[in-house]
Amino acid sequence: MFRYFGKNHGLGVSFVGLLSLRNASRIFCRELTAAARKRGAIGWLEKTPRHFCAVDRIRECIPECSFVHVVREGLAACASMRDRANRFPGQFGKESGIKFMSSIWNQAIQSAAEQYGARDTIVIPYETFVADPVAVMNRVSRKLNLPDSRGTSPARPAIGEMFSAYQEPWKASAAGVVHPANSKASRVFSQHEILELQSRLNLRLYEKLLKETQIVENVRPLTPRSR
Numbered sequence: 001m002f003r004y005f006g007k008n009h010g011l012g013v014s015f016v017g018l019l020s021l022r023n024a025s026r027i028f029c030r031e032l033t034a035a036a037r038k039r040g041a042i043g044w045l046e047k048t049p050r051h052f053c054a055v056d057r058i059r060e061c062i063p064e065c066s067f068v069h070v071v072r073e074g075l076a077a078c079a080s081m082r083d084r085a086n087r088f089p090g091q092f093g094k095e096s097g098i099k100f101m102s103s104i105w106n107q108a109i110q111s112a113a114e115q116y117g118a119r120d121t122i123v124i125p126y127e128t129f130v131a132d133p134v135a136v137m138n139r140v141s142r143k144l145n146l147p148d149s150r151g152t153s154p155a156r157p158a159i160g161e162m163f164s165a166y167q168e169p170w171k172a173s174a175a176g177v178v179h180p181a182n183s184k185a186s187r188v189f190s191q192h193e194i195l196e197l198q199s200r201l202n203l204r205l206y207e208k209l210l211k212e213t214q215i216v217e218n219v220r221p222l223t224p225r226s227r
């Protein structure tokens with residue numbers, strides 16, 4: 001993002017080091033907002049799963065932002081991580097171990113459970129979303145005080161074209177039509193690995209979160225934030 005910004009404003013990448021995190025965040029948001037408006041979009045979404053590790057810091061730097069946690073069944077989520085590591089070993093080869101995958105999933109579920117109920121946060125089960133993406137996105141839009149999809153498929157992201165020089169090919173499918181993805185567990189894990197994963201995953205917390213999670217259609221605007 002900052003490489004793109006620097007190139008389009010005649011600045012070197014090194015200038016980022018001179019910015020505070022808050023100012024860098026403002027530039028980030030300003031540039032994406034301008035790009036979204038230029039394309040006739042009503043907003044933008046930054047999709048980086050590891051952001052769950054820094055929710056409080058992001059909230060501090062960008063108080064007007066909202067968070068959407070999409071939680072997926074543990075074994076399927078870990079299988080997706082293993083598949084990505086197999087396809088892109090240069091970037092993710094060190095992230096295919098059972099201990100690492102189970103730990104990162106447990107942390108993500110813990111973060112979603114802790115943030116659930118915050119006024120700026122939505123938690124959505126992956127399986128619910130892919131089963132009826134239009135209905136779910138309409139509910140999300142109402143909570144975020146955005147226009148509904150009006151019965152059509154959610155719009156495909158357009159801002160990704162800004163970063164063609166820094167593509168992340170493992171995210172290519174994010175710009176396509178939403179459809180259920182079959183679990184890759186039986187293909188990428190041995191039976192022993194499946195059993196080890198199941199023993200490590202915090203499935204009890206996940207099941208509790210699923211029972212508690214619901215998208216409330218009739219809600220007030222997101223600000224001010226409260227729990």
